[in-house]
Amino acid sequence: MAKVLNLQLFNKSSLLGNFCIFAKPRTGVPNGGKVYPIAFLVEPVPPQKSHTFTWNTEKCFIFDQDESLIPGRNFFPGGLLDCRSNNRVTLDYTVIDGYRFTDAVNDKSLPDGALTIRPVSAVPFSHVNVGIGMDHTPLYATQAVPNAESLFVHDQPIYYISFGKMTPGEILEPANLPVQAKFEFPKGIDTMFVTFNQDNTFTFEKPKK
Numbered sequence: 714m715a716k717v718l719n720l721q722l723f724n725k726s727s728l729l730g731n732f733c734i735f736a737k738p739r740t741g742v743p744n745g746g747k748v749y750p751i752a753f754l755v756e757p758v759p760p761q762k763s764h765t766f767t768w769n770t771e772k773c774f775i776f777d778q779d780e781s782l783i784p785g786r787n788f789f790p791g792g793l794l795d796c797r798s799n800n801r802v803t804l805d806y807t808v809i810d811g812y813r814f815t816d817a818v819n820d821k822s823l824p825d826g827a828l829t830i831r832p833v834s835a836v837p838f839s840h841v842n843v844g845i846g847m848d849h850t851p852l853y854a855t856q857a858v859p860n861a862e863s864l865f866v867h868d869q870p871i872y873y874i875s876f877g878k879m880t881p882g883e884i885l886e887p888a889n890l891p892v893q894a895k896f897e898f899p900k901g902i903d904t905m906f907v908t909f910n911q912d913n914t915f916t917f918e919k920p921k922k
Contacts, residue, residue: 715771719904720874720896723763726909731757733879734766736852736870737887738845746855746863750873751788751844752883753852758909769848771795774802774814774830777842777854784886788842788851799823804832804843804857812841829864832857851882872896874907874915 722732735750758764778791792814794802800817823829830843836859844854845865852870855863875893879885887893894915898905906918 715769716903717767717769718898720766721763721904721906722758722766722874722909723907724758724760724909726911726913727760728876728909728913729757729759730876731755731879732764732909733875733877733885734768734872735875735885735887736847736872738853738865738870746858748844748853748855748865749782749784750853750885750887751851752879752881752885753847753850755879755881755883768850771848772797772828773846773849774800774817774828775844775846775851775854776804776812776814776830776857777844777851778812778840779842780839782842782854782856782884784884784889786884787880787882788844788854788884789882790846790851791841793846793849796828798826798828801829801831804830804836804841806833806836806841812836823864824866826869827864827866829862830857831862832859834860854884869897872898876909876913 733752734754754766774794775790776792794814796817801820802817803815841857842854843857875890908916
């Protein structure tokens with residue numbers, strides 16, 4: 714069930730830059746492809762100022778018509794289809810109509826929380842990328858492989874916050890982000906607090922009872 718989450722950030726450092734929230738699926742794609750996170754929410758927060766990131770966890774399938782899935786470039790959704798956990802969808806392609814998602818169907822045989830995308834055989838290799846979005850915003854993606862199913866276990870994704878020069882929609886390589894921290898929302902909690910400290914570390918707190 715979709716819900717609204719909040720992360721309240723306080724920049725206690727003396728640095729001015731962009732704070733970025735991104736996520737990773739708990740399970741990647743079984744066809745051996747790499748899943749790249751996408752800069753989900755990005756906001757510049759001056760020193761000694763605060764900002765609250767707010768988002769809805771409603772999921773969607775996404776695709777991007779580009780020959781490359783390279784960190785540093787932006788992911789521009791060419792198609793989006795709302796979905797729920799355990800949905801399966803086909804990415805169709807014709808020369809006349811281009812790419813489009815068919816209607817998502819519920820598949821009880823999938824692992825709990827799984828979402829799958831299968832490009833048809835007509836989809837050109839290395840010409841389109843598929844993934845999952847949240848709140849109608851790209852979250853992570855992988856390169857589409859014709860007739861190969863991309864499976865993401867999306868429920869309760871692994872969230873991260875980072876600091877740097879990221880821009881909204883930018884494809885990320887987490888190994889190249891020098892300042893980042895993982896966080897989660899404990900069961901029953903939809904708001905968390907985080908402080909960016911003088912030593913470039915993040916400290917997380919739950920609401921006080």
